[in-house]
Amino acid sequence: MxxxxxxxxxxxxxxxxxxxxxxxxxxxxxxxxxxxxxxxxxxxxxxxxxxxxxxxxxxxxxxxxxxxxxxxxxxxxLQAPAIQVDLDWPSYAGKKRHLPWFLLAAKALASSGVRILLHGGGPHTAGRLYSEQVLTTLQIPLCRNWQEVEQALNAQQLGFIPLGDWMPQLQRMIELRNILGLRSPIHSLARILNPLGARCGLQSIFHPGYQAVHREASQLLGDTAVVIKGEGGEIEINPDATSHLYGTANGENWDEDWPALSAQRHVKPDTLEPAHLMAFWRGEVADDYGQLAVLSSMALALRALGEPRDVAFSRAEQIWAART
Known part of the structure; x- marks a missing residue:
């Protein structure tokens, strides 16, 4: 004994x-x-x-x-090289009610010269459509290391890198979701990491009342950030609802309320078809909800980079019209 x-x-x-x-x-x-x-x-x-x-x-x-x-x-x-990035755009929630229109917003902004890093944690919850599942359809580069990220940003101003390729320990924690039965705080943590030190980090936090905590964390880190309760937990303005923006820059906080863009709520689609996104991008189909979601999400990103709301919406419309 x-x-x-x-x-x-x-x-x-x-x-x-x-x-x-x-x-x-x-x-x-x-x-x-x-x-x-x-x-x-x-x-x-x-x-x-x-x-x-x-x-x-x-x-x-x-x-x-x-x-x-x-x-x-x-x-x-992190062992990441110095890569210039304008927007850090985490994508960890997946979409359930609507298509990931925010990816078209990022794609259009990138075509105008805004350098955007997308990153996510892969499919972990059944019944959701994740960014990683539509990258090929949307012709967004999937990068497996920082060198590929730099190449993608230099070529297209846009690239997506999975969390598992730059911080596999966090990816393992995220994948415990189906073992533990609940999402862990790592889903929240991934949104504030801003691994390449972008000019501004965008964050979507669905949990009520928690947006201000995220803003405070970014402020403690000395980051510029804008936090919203995005549609489905992704960085996407819901045009059917009022959106509150929690911003921080240069150590100072700011807040804005953006009113709903539609008088009536849109009916959610029966199914989420990624091909519809590219058809919309090419102008082959119309989608009122998608149009409002894309333009307002683009305006959100431009507002995060310092442009006033009205100017941001005007520029978003110009960039969308000139997309390539």
């Missing part, structure tokens, strides 16, 4: 911080969150600790300081 008490695992302290009951549990500090995420990324935790940590964090809901610390740990381990 072994009578020696085994030492506590170094990561146990972080599980205890989150799970020590209503009175004992607390938020991690930014430094603690950075250390905890560093251990996760360096594979210094047991699988049971990983699952417990993610679900306790999900139940508590992560703070802005925790998210900033997590992001700093990821950025410290």
């Amino acid at each position: 072994n009578l020696v008490t085994p030492p506590e695992h170094p990561f146990a302290q972080f599980v205890r911080m989150l799970g020590k009951g209503k009175r004992g549990a607390r938020n991690m500090t930014r430094d603690e969150a950075r250390e905890a995420m560093g251990m996760l990324l360096d594979d210094k935790v047991e699988d049971s600790q990983l699952g417990a940590f993610l679900m306790l964090l999900r139940h508590k809901e992560e703070s802005a300081e925790e998210m900033a610390g997590f992001a700093e740990a990821v950025r410290a381990r």
Whole structure:
């Protein structure tokens, strides 16, 4: 019989911080969150600790300081070259009710010279259409490393890189969704990472009231960002609803409400057919909802880059008319 008490695992302290009951549990500090995420990324935790940590964090809901610390740990381990990017455009939710019109918005903006990095975590929830599944149809380059990203941005001002190709540890955590039964906070974290330090990061957070937390995390990181409750969780303005923009730039926050663009709600399509997107791009079919979603999402991106709302909408219409 072994009578020696085994030492506590170094990561146990972080599980205890989150799970020590209503009175004992607390938020991690930014430094603690950075250390905890560093251990996760360096594979210094047991699988049971990983699952417990993610679900306790999900139940508590992560703070802005925790998210900033997590992001700093990821950025410290990135080995990305200096690549000039205008917009960081994460895509992790997938679409369920409507097609991913935001991809046409990004494609049109790129054709006008705006350099956009798209990144996502792959299909992880049944019944949703993910960006990765329509890249070929939309002729958006799929990049597997930073060199290919740079080539795509230089050639087309647009490229998509899967999370698993630049931070596989986070991809593994995302894929635990179907084992744990819930999305983990990694889905939120991926949206604020801005791996190439783009001029501005766009973020869509569907969870009510959590947009301001994301903005605060980006502010702590010194990033320029705009956060919205996008349609289906993606960075796409819903033209049938009022959209609130949570912006931060140069350490200062700003807010705007964009009214609905349609007097009546559009009927969602029976099925999501990616080919319809390219037919719309080529002008072969009309789609009132798609037209409004694309133009307003383009305007959102231009607003994020500093243009006033009215100017952004005007420019969006010009860019869409001149798309190639």
